[in-house]
Amino acid sequence: MGKGERTHTAILDHATGLASQVGLTGLTIGALADALDLSKSGLFAHFHSKEALQIEVLNHAAQRFTETVIRPALAKPRGAPRMQALFDGWIAWVRDEALPGGCVFVAANTELDDRPGPVRDRLVVLQQAWVNVMATSVRKGVESEAFRADTDPKQFTQEMVGILLSLHFHSRLLNDPRAEARARRAFKALLEGAKP
Amino acid sequence: MGKGERTHTAILDHATGLASQVGLTGLTIGALADALDLSKSGLFAHFHSKEALQIEVLNHAAQRFTETVIRPALAKPRGAPRMQALFDGWIAWVRDEALPGGCVFVAANTELDDRPGPVRDRLVVLQQAWVNVMATSVRKGVESEAFRADTDPKQFTQEMVGILLSLHFHSRLLNDPRAEARARRAFKALLEGAKP
DNA sequence: TGACAGCACGAACGTTCGTGCTATTCTACC
DNA sequence: GGTAGAATAGCACGAACGTTCGTGCTGTCA
Numbered sequence: 001m002g003k004g005e006r007t008h009t010a011i012l013d014h015a016t017g018l019a020s021q022v023g024l025t026g027l028t029i030g031a032l033a034d035a036l037d038l039s040k041s042g043l044f045a046h047f048h049s050k051e052a053l054q055i056e057v058l059n060h061a062a063q064r065f066t067e068t069v070i071r072p073a074l075a076k077p078r079g080a081p082r083m084q085a086l087f088d089g090w091i092a093w094v095r096d097e098a099l100p101g102g103c104v105f106v107a108a109n110t111e112l113d114d115r116p117g118p119v120r121d122r123l124v125v126l127q128q129a130w131v132n133v134m135a136t137s138v139r140k141g142v143e144s145e146a147f148r149a150d151t152d153p154k155q156f157t158q159e160m161v162g163i164l165l166s167l168h169f170h171s172r173l174l175n176d177p178r179a180e181a182r183a184r185r186a187f188k189a190l191l192e193g194a195k196p
Numbered sequence: 197m198g199k200g201e202r203t204h205t206a207i208l209d210h211a212t213g214l215a216s217q218v219g220l221t222g223l224t225i226g227a228l229a230d231a232l233d234l235s236k237s238g239l240f241a242h243f244h245s246k247e248a249l250q251i252e253v254l255n256h257a258a259q260r261f262t263e264t265v266i267r268p269a270l271a272k273p274r275g276a277p278r279m280q281a282l283f284d285g286w287i288a289w290v291r292d293e294a295l296p297g298g299c300v301f302v303a304a305n306t307e308l309d310d311r312p313g314p315v316r317d318r319l320v321v322l323q324q325a326w327v328n329v330m331a332t333s334v335r336k337g338v339e340s341e342a343f344r345a346d347t348d349p350k351q352f353t354q355e356m357v358g359i360l361l362s363l364h365f366h367s368r369l370l371n372d373p374r375a376e377a378r379a380r381r382a383f384k385a386l387l388e389g390a391k392p
Numbered sequence: 393t394g395a396c397a398g399c400a401c402g403a404a405c406g407t408t409c410g411t412g413c414t415a416t417t418c419t420a421c422c
Numbered sequence: 423g424g425t426a427g428a429a430t431a432g433c434a435c436g437a438a439c440g441t442t443c444g445t446g447c448t449g450t451c452a
Contacts, residue, residue: 003419003429021310025222029410041412042430050410101310110306113368114217114297128370158366158378162358169361170354172309174324182354200399225440237442238400246440 008046011036012060013098015053019061021101023111024054024119054119061104062126069093070133079146080191082137083160087187090164091180102172105130106165131157138194147194156194163187204242207232208256209294211249215257217297219307220250220315250315257300258322265289266329275342276387278333279356283383286360287376298368301326302361327353334390343390352390359383 014036019027029050033043047053069089076082094103101107105127112120138153163186170179210232215223225246229239243249265285272278290299297303301323308316334349359382366375 007429023219023221023307025219028408030408039431040410041432044411045430048411102306107306109365109369110298110303111219124369124371131370154374155378155381158362158375159359159382161365162360162362162382163355164358165361165365166354166358169305169357173305173320174327175320178350179354182351185351186355186358198398203399224438226438235401236440237402240441241400244441 007038009060011038011043011046012056015057016061016064016104017098017100019054019057019101020099020104020107023107024057024104025111025115027054027057029053051117051119055122057104058108058119058122058126062129064098065093065105065130068096070130073137077146078137078144079141080195083134083141083191084187086134086137087160087164091167091183094168102168106168131161134160141194145196148196151194156190159190160187163190200242203234205256207234207239207242208252211253212257212260212300213294213296215250215253215297216295216300216303219303220253220300221307221311223250223253225249247313247315251318253300254304254315254318254322258325260294261289261301261326264292266326269333273342274333274340275337276391279330279337279387280383282330282333283356283360287363287379290364298364302364327357330356337390341392344392347390352386355386356383359386 011032015027015032018032018035022028027050029044030040033040036043047056069086069092073082073085073089076085093099094106105123108123109127112123134157135153138147138151138156141147142149142151142153163183167179167183170176170182207228211223211228214228214231218224223246225240226236229236232239243252265282265288269278269281269285272281289295290302301319304319305323308319330353331349334343334347334352337343338345338347338349359379363375363379366372366378
């Protein structure tokens with residue numbers, strides 16, 4: 001890996017953490033350059049617009065998410081163990097010190113839901129893919145009879161997402177230390193309800 | 197109501213809608229002035245800093261939320277009817293044309309959770325109050341035996357918030373028309389689980 | 393009629409934003 | 423170890439940001 005490529009990913013690493021705090025719009029080239037001891041123009045040359053940087057940040061985060069959360073979970077047996085791994089992986093992902101401001105995607109979701117453009121388009125694709133991973137995992141669980149036949153994958157997924165978003169809200173904004181225990185309890189009930 | 201006061205609330209009305217789209221940070225005095233056919237300085241004089249404007253927007257939105265969602269719900273009988281009214285009221289609140297970008301608070305939650313300061317402090321107070329309204333309503337339902345004695349008010353509330361946040365995400369970002377039906381189904385199950 | 397608030401205006405401030413150019417430094421390969 | 427080419431720095435730009443200032447309306451009370 002050449003020097004340029006190394007710098008490039010170092011920028012994306014730092015940008016991902018910064019974006020988790022101030023959002024993709026609040027992300028600023030000058031601040032990013034300062035933090036990495038680069039000149040504004042030197043950093044800018046790696047991407048050719050801020051929009052491209054934002055999209056690359058999303059892709060970079062998604063790639064890391066796939067590696068650290070999704071892939072390990074897909075190695076687990078179908079049904080409850082796999083869903084539990086996705087759930088636990090997401091919580092660990094949010095707690096990761098590389099994301100000091102929580103999940104980049106959670107921040108981007110509400111930030112971009114009313115700002116049409118290529119960045120939002122990319123975010124939708126990535127988030128839809130993540131939702132599909134969950135729904136497909138549930139469906140596979142149903143097919144292998146680890147879950148009840150009448151389990152609705154999309155219903156399960158939407159409720160699971162809700163548990164995670166509410167945890168994010170209660171722990172990060174309201175600073176409630178018991179939020180995680182409640183989230184785990186809610187997920188356990190969701191999981192039990194799907195078992196045969 | 198004098199002219200100044202009328203203009204003041206007109207600004208806040210418009211600012212609330214704008215903030216629901218671009219966030220409290222993305223809210224810009226120049227854009228707000230243009231939209232209201234005011235000069236930047238004329239508008240600025242009503243508040244004395246952008247921070248004060250942001251806080252007033254939060255208070256303004258909270259007041260409207262209390263009037264249109266909370267107060268009608270508190271007029272309902274304790275237990276399921278009251279919780280259902282809070283749930284329905286929230287959905288109507290998000291759909292309100294005065295909030296073209298969805299709920300201001302949902303946007304502010306992730307935007308400010310890592311930005312310390314007076315605006316965040318005020319948001320926390322308001323959101324904590326809203327969570328307390330829900331939890332208290334559940335507790336009153338338990339006390340009047342409309343809900344089972346082992347119903348945990350905070351657990352119920354956190355799960356309810358999750359259903360709402362997930363609905364916001366699925367409908368506004370992923371544009372899923374079936375999200376509301378799923379949210380209603382999830383809430384119905386949550387409510388049934390609390391009934392004696 | 394004259395004094396006085398209340399309200400809004402236009403111009404300008406210093407700063408920061410994203411984005412281009414043009415050098416200069418460094419890296420990797422022959 | 424020299425040289426082509428990649429990588430970064432330096433500098434400047436136009437626009438937009440929040441904020442300040444002086445000024446001028448417009449209506450109210452003495």
